[in-house]
Amino acid sequence: MRLKRKDILTIEELAGDEIELILSTAESLKEVSEREIKKVPTLRGRTIINLFYEASTRTRTSFEIAAKRMSADAINISASSSSVVKGETLKDTARNIEAMNPDCIVLRHSSSGAPEMLAKLVKCSVINAGDGSHEHPSQALLDLLTVKQRFGKIQGLKVAIIGDILHSRVARSNIYGFTKLGAEVSVAGPPTMMPSKIEKTGCRAFNRIEDAIKDADVIMMLRIQLERQKTGLFPTVREYSRLFGLDSKKLENAKKPAPEGFNRGDVVILHPGPVNRGIEISSDVADGKYSLILEQVKNGVAVRMALFYLLMGGARE
Amino acid sequence: MRLKRKDILTIEELAGDEIELILSTAESLKEVSEREIKKVPTLRGRTIINLFYEASTRTRTSFEIAAKRMSADAINISASSSSVVKGETLKDTARNIEAMNPDCIVLRHSSSGAPEMLAKLVKCSVINAGDGSHEHPSQALLDLLTVKQRFGKIQGLKVAIIGDILHSRVARSNIYGFTKLGAEVSVAGPPTMMPSKIEKTGCRAFNRIEDAIKDADVIMMLRIQLERQKTGLFPTVREYSRLFGLDSKKLENAKKPAPEGFNRGDVVILHPGPVNRGIEISSDVADGKYSLILEQVKNGVAVRMALFYLLMGGARE
Amino acid sequence: MRLKRKDILTIEELAGDEIELILSTAESLKEVSEREIKKVPTLRGRTIINLFYEASTRTRTSFEIAAKRMSADAINISASSSSVVKGETLKDTARNIEAMNPDCIVLRHSSSGAPEMLAKLVKCSVINAGDGSHEHPSQALLDLLTVKQRFGKIQGLKVAIIGDILHSRVARSNIYGFTKLGAEVSVAGPPTMMPSKIEKTGCRAFNRIEDAIKDADVIMMLRIQLERQKTGLFPTVREYSRLFGLDSKKLENAKKPAPEGFNRGDVVILHPGPVNRGIEISSDVADGKYSLILEQVKNGVAVRMALFYLLMGGARE
Numbered sequence: 001m002r003l004k005r006k007d008i009l010t011i012e013e014l015a016g017d018e019i020e021l022i023l024s025t026a027e028s029l030k031e032v033s034e035r036e037i038k039k040v041p042t043l044r045g046r047t048i049i050n051l052f053y054e055a056s057t058r059t060r061t062s063f064e065i066a067a068k069r070m071s072a073d074a075i076n077i078s079a080s081s082s083s084v085v086k087g088e089t090l091k092d093t094a095r096n097i098e099a100m101n102p103d104c105i106v107l108r109h110s111s112s113g114a115p116e117m118l119a120k121l122v123k124c125s126v127i128n129a130g131d132g133s134h135e136h137p138s139q140a141l142l143d144l145l146t147v148k149q150r151f152g153k154i155q156g157l158k159v160a161i162i163g164d165i166l167h168s169r170v171a172r173s174n175i176y177g178f179t180k181l182g183a184e185v186s187v188a189g190p191p192t193m194m195p196s197k198i199e200k201t202g203c204r205a206f207n208r209i210e211d212a213i214k215d216a217d218v219i220m221m222l223r224i225q226l227e228r229q230k231t232g233l234f235p236t237v238r239e240y241s242r243l244f245g246l247d248s249k250k251l252e253n254a255k256k257p258a259p260e261g262f263n264r265g266d267v268v269i270l271h272p273g274p275v276n277r278g279i280e281i282s283s284d285v286a287d288g289k290y291s292l293i294l295e296q297v298k299n300g301v302a303v304r305m306a307l308f309y310l311l312m313g314g315a316r317e
Numbered sequence: 318m319r320l321k322r323k324d325i326l327t328i329e330e331l332a333g334d335e336i337e338l339i340l341s342t343a344e345s346l347k348e349v350s351e352r353e354i355k356k357v358p359t360l361r362g363r364t365i366i367n368l369f370y371e372a373s374t375r376t377r378t379s380f381e382i383a384a385k386r387m388s389a390d391a392i393n394i395s396a397s398s399s400s401v402v403k404g405e406t407l408k409d410t411a412r413n414i415e416a417m418n419p420d421c422i423v424l425r426h427s428s429s430g431a432p433e434m435l436a437k438l439v440k441c442s443v444i445n446a447g448d449g450s451h452e453h454p455s456q457a458l459l460d461l462l463t464v465k466q467r468f469g470k471i472q473g474l475k476v477a478i479i480g481d482i483l484h485s486r487v488a489r490s491n492i493y494g495f496t497k498l499g500a501e502v503s504v505a506g507p508p509t510m511m512p513s514k515i516e517k518t519g520c521r522a523f524n525r526i527e528d529a530i531k532d533a534d535v536i537m538m539l540r541i542q543l544e545r546q547k548t549g550l551f552p553t554v555r556e557y558s559r560l561f562g563l564d565s566k567k568l569e570n571a572k573k574p575a576p577e578g579f580n581r582g583d584v585v586i587l588h589p590g591p592v593n594r595g596i597e598i599s600s601d602v603a604d605g606k607y608s609l610i611l612e613q614v615k616n617g618v619a620v621r622m623a624l625f626y627l628l629m630g631g632a633r634e
Numbered sequence: 635m636r637l638k639r640k641d642i643l644t645i646e647e648l649a650g651d652e653i654e655l656i657l658s659t660a661e662s663l664k665e666v667s668e669r670e671i672k673k674v675p676t677l678r679g680r681t682i683i684n685l686f687y688e689a690s691t692r693t694r695t696s697f698e699i700a701a702k703r704m705s706a707d708a709i710n711i712s713a714s715s716s717s718v719v720k721g722e723t724l725k726d727t728a729r730n731i732e733a734m735n736p737d738c739i740v741l742r743h744s745s746s747g748a749p750e751m752l753a754k755l756v757k758c759s760v761i762n763a764g765d766g767s768h769e770h771p772s773q774a775l776l777d778l779l780t781v782k783q784r785f786g787k788i789q790g791l792k793v794a795i796i797g798d799i800l801h802s803r804v805a806r807s808n809i810y811g812f813t814k815l816g817a818e819v820s821v822a823g824p825p826t827m828m829p830s831k832i833e834k835t836g837c838r839a840f841n842r843i844e845d846a847i848k849d850a851d852v853i854m855m856l857r858i859q860l861e862r863q864k865t866g867l868f869p870t871v872r873e874y875s876r877l878f879g880l881d882s883k884k885l886e887n888a889k890k891p892a893p894e895g896f897n898r899g900d901v902v903i904l905h906p907g908p909v910n911r912g913i914e915i916s917s918d919v920a921d922g923k924y925s926l927i928l929e930q931v932k933n934g935v936a937v938r939m940a941l942f943y944l945l946m947g948g949a950r951e
Binding site for chain 3: 033034035036037038039057058061062064065068069273274275277294295296297298300301
């Protein structure tokens with residue numbers, strides 16, 4: 001099986017069955033990382049370039065590990081290196097990288113739309129590893145996988161996403177993803193951090209976290225960008241935390257009753273990381289029994305292995 | 318086949334038949350990068366160190382991809398890392414690296430002659446990836462390969478190199494390379510950027526780009542180092558561009574008539590990259606039908622695979 | 635064979651027979667780096683993370699080469715990259731890395747005790763690659779291997795360690811290591827650089843280098859941290875060098891007579907590098923016939939291969 005598309009740029013453009021294919025492929029590849037020999041020969045001799053214009057330990061490492069576990073060659077290029085310093089445009093960088101015959105470029109960029117532009121320029125596959133405040137599709141896919149593995153399905157779940165909805169590529173990709181697979185998405189955040197026409201995406205918008213997370217199956221807390229405070233988007237970190245942070249008290253008030261003897265009715269907590277402990281989420285909740293934060297990271301490797309496989313490895317249909 | 322030398326330090330020291338051997342080896346390795354499985358097992362278990370004292374995305378990436386496609390292990394060391402910060406000399410760094418039993422060290426350094434010094438200190442192979450304003454042999458080799466693949470031969474071609482001839486390691490290596498293989502080389506640039514005894518190298522020197530590129534088969538535009546303007550080497554970027562930049566008008570005036578029905582008589586444009594668009598070369602020329610800039614990048618991987626192979630992999634004669 | 639422990643955090647905690655097992659394993663792996671194909675398939679499919687919060691070319695490169703020669707996948711994370719910038723704690727970084735299923739994390743950190751903390755948090759192996767002024771066990775192991783290969787044994791040797799004993803993780807690990815294997819250790823350094831209760835470790839402390847190195851078999855010179863001068867730990871570099879630097883005159887005065895026709899009685903000089911030439915050691919001594927400085931580097935790769943093998947590769951007992 002192979003995806004019919006060359007690139008993974010957004011969740012918005014993926015059909016529901018494409019998402020399902022990625023998730024089921026990731027599920028079957030996940031066990032590779034639990035073996036003693038964590039490696040399959042599938043993508044031997046493929047060249048994957050991690051082109052990161054924004055620093056990111058976690059995402060770059062996850063893609064690099066995924067590439068190596070598929071036996072591909074991974075080459076890291078970060079913006080602090082040369083040609084970027086020399087002022088070359090992304091367009092020229094892209095064409096030059098392409099001339100070295102990579103099979104896939106994984107791009108993180110601070111400008112929304114950069115991966116689309118890259119994908120049009122090059123014949124190889126492009127995976128968007130986060131572009132500006134636009135999308136972060138592999139993050140949403142790993143979130144979907146984490147929720148699917150916990151609940152067995154996405155259809156019919158109630159999902160609440162809390163924080164800076166307006167500027168979050170994680171929120172945007174997840175809203176598309178959960179909605180496409182039939183979940184009901186609520187969002188909440190300070191008015192300055194809410195998109196003006198959020199209802200058009202099919203979400204319900206709330207002003208208070210308490211209303212958004214009421215009876216939710218999944219609560220996704222977004223990382224607050226502390227540097228945004230300077231721009232006046234929120235008054236103080238303490239106030240943000242009091243109003244929109246998730247602690248055990250808000251969590252218990254929101255939970256719906258679980259069926260007798262079942263965990264399945266229990267809420268799960270997601271966070272894309274890195275966590276600002278005590279700000280958008282309290283430590284006891286981040287580390288508590290409802291948290292799937294580390295399972296998200298684990299699934300990140302599996303999802304990225306699946307993307308590499310489906311773009312480069314499967315037999316063409 | 319293996320080269321009889323341990324190191325690739327300069328084009329100046331290479332004999333014409335050594336250059337020809339490298340080019341023909343590169344031609345045969347080029348197709349590896351066009352396969353689905355871009356990898357041959359030839360250099361499995363060899364250790365290649367990329368030791369870069371100057372930043373360079375393109376060159377470092379090209380060497381790293383070349384190493385991996387030959388199945389060698391590549392380790393990157395950049396000057397921003399530690400021991401360099403701690404003030405260790407290149408000599409001590411070299412000896413320490415050698416003690417880890419690498420098979421080849423690829424060195425980029427801002428000081429002319431650093432690779433020679435390194436090569437004398439260590440028993441493993443050394444490849445000069447650019448030293449000061451001295452030489453950049455793998456760049457010249459990929460330029461030669463690009464021209465050879467286009468014209469079938471180098472012998473008898475007219476080659477013009479335009480820009481800061483005095484400070485350019487690319488120019489120096491190419492003057493040696495094209496001259497050794499029988500091309501006729503002309504150079505042009507501002508008087509402050511011309512070596513005083515350039516004719517000794519066998520080139521013809523011109524004050525005007527128009528004279529140098531007249532009837533040329535190959536025009537190589539050098540990257541202008543914009544930071545040199547401060548040192549008074551040229552008055553303004555605009556004036557440099559007007560006098561020595563290549564645009565379609567200067568190009569059309571210079572072109573010799575192509576034989577009926579043949580492309581082969583057509584001029585080709587080279588540039589080592591990264592391109593300062595609109596300064597030393599206009600965008601329409603850089604991206605136009607005469608430009609081989611991306612072919613140069615592609616050939617860069619092949620040439621570096623060939624160098625690795627000929628230094629480490631071939632049976633010793 | 636496999637070590638019964640999960641981690642290598644300190645020499646202090648290792649038993650003598652564990653050290654001997656590591657040294658003998660390293661001796662047998664050393665020849666891999668002298669083959670043309672410097673690679674054994676032993677750790678194929680294992681994932682090793684080099685997590686470096688302090689810069690270090692030499693140590694990181696040595697671990698990376700060791701990993702690759704054992705066929706493991708090595709991923710480098712340096713503190714200048716992202717999440718560290720984003721202010722994530724070591725604890726969160728550790729848990730996130732663990733979720734990606736590595737087999738071993740190699741940690742260098744400026745805080746003493748960081749590797750212990752990490753090892754308690756994660757199920758995978760942790761190797762301390764230097765923590766604050768605490769320990770640097772792989773350095774001591776390579777020093778022990780170097781001495782053992784030269785003299786055939788450690789038992790009964792006289793070892794002098796000279797310099798900033800108080801702040802040196804290299805000194806601390808070596809004092810434990812040489813003492814455990816039956817050597818007699820003397821130390822000397824400025825009073826401001828000597829631990830107050832050094833005798834408790836079983837060393838003899840001297841105020842003068844001349845007394846410490848008298849009749850020594852092994853002289854280990856520590857790197858002086860030039861930046862410490864500002865903190866008043868020593869008055870001038872020149873005075874430090876005059877009093878505690880090793881030059882050929884101090885060396886000849888200290889040497890015991892060698893048995894007729896034997897080198898074995900000859901003193902050997904060690905230094906962990908990078909060397910401040912002319913400060914803690916003169917160039918003629920650093921490069922002279924008694925110096926084993928480069929042999930230490932060579933053994934570093936072998937010791938790290940052995941650690942990887944004994945933690946991950948051997949059959950569990």
